Amino acid sequence: xxxxxxxxxxxxxxxxxxxxxxxxxxxxxxxxxxxxxxxxxxxxxxxxxxxxxxxxxxxxxxxxxxxxxxxxxxxxxxxxxxxxxxxxxxxxxxxxxxxxxxxxxxxxxxxxxxxxxxxxxxxxxxxxxx
Numbered sequence: 001x002x003x004x005x006x007x008x009x010x011x012x013x014x015x016x017x018x019x020x021x022x023x024x025x026x027x028x029x030x031x032x033x034x035x036x037x038x039x040x041x042x043x044x045x046x047x048x049x050x051x052x053x054x055x056x057x058x059x060x061x062x063x064x065x066x067x068x069x070x071x072x073x074x075x076x077x078x079x080x081x082x083x084x085x086x087x088x089x090x091x092x093x094x095x096x097x098x099x100x101x102x103x104x105x106x107x108x109x110x111x112x113x114x115x116x117x118x119x120x121x122x123x124x125x126x127x128x129x130x
Contacts, residue, residue: 016099048104076107113128
């Protein structure tokens, strides 16, 4: 069952937004997110003006990536489902979604895959933080 919370900083986030992980305790999902909620909070407080700026800010938080967020992984649906460009990859439901701004969402998936989605322009960019 999805759970929406708002942090003291005003960051709204939802665990299991598509109810795809029924039976998995919220604490287990939270633990799987690791330090990514801290990255989301930092970016949220900085109020990025674009998907690219949000991606750059997340990369600054991560400090381990050499490859910027890109659109060559596949796409994110309006419900946050990651659809790989490779047919053999299964679609992935998000573990959580963070509302960085009114129009920018930060999705966290299994296998350390993360995505940004612009709700206004229906554009997505992906990366991996592992």
